[in-house]
Amino acid sequence: MADRTTRKSPDPDPAEPPAQAPGVRLGLPATGSGSVAGWGRRILGLVVDWVVATLVARTVLEGLGRDLGPLLVFFVMHLLLVSTIGMSIGHAVVGIAVRRLDGRPVGLAMGALRALLLTLVIPAVVFDSDRRGLHDKVATVVVVRR
Template identity: 50%
Template sequence: MVDRRDIGSWLSGPDTSGISKYPGERLGLPESGPGSIARAGRRILAIMIDWTIALLISNLLFAGDSWGTLAVFAAEQILLIGTLGYSIGHRVLGIQVVRLGGAPAGPLAAVVRTLLLCLVVPAVVFDPDQRGLHDKAMNTVLIRR
């Protein structure tokens, strides 16, 4: 026989005790302000800025060839993230790429992240902490500066 306790267990909803309250909580990052996870809006605007710059350069150097644009975009990402920790779009929007724990991303992480980012799919598949597969692969995170 079914009693009220059986019904109540599913009426109260799923167990949410293991779910974090905000992106980055599981990683030990603050909810907001410097060091918090960069949210989707900033990330999308940053990549749009970087892609526009790559497109402008590609139009000058490669007559707008799509592979040329992708190469310019990749070069910008690898060089700037590998040395400074941020691309032009990231800088404009106040975000940067770091390893978990706060260390700089470094050249190897920049290369692997960029190659995966250029495949697009890893960037649009992300976890509850809003880390794309390209960030998870290199143990990096995009944070607010």
């Protein structure tokens, strides 16, 4: 008969750092206010922003067509709001904000860069273990819970 004893998994490699909550290695808290925002809040905030952008575009920018109008409004909305107050309408609704890692305001240059990359979509779906998309990393920002 075969031996049916259970084997313990080998001890973890002591040289390998323990898994940490997203953002801890960036100096952010693991939970609560100031911690990295979860995917659910981020996706819901994005949906809210896209709905607002679509409604504004269809109401105000009828001449730009169905495709370009919402994209342009989405870009401008993120550029202006994130650069100045650190959050878009969707972010405000779901309780998250965009913060620079050095604590300074996001500012127009980093806000414009982040908004452009976010509008391109691909950088937003490439992310790291701290839930920072490429658009966040390039702009040296992180999305946190308020």
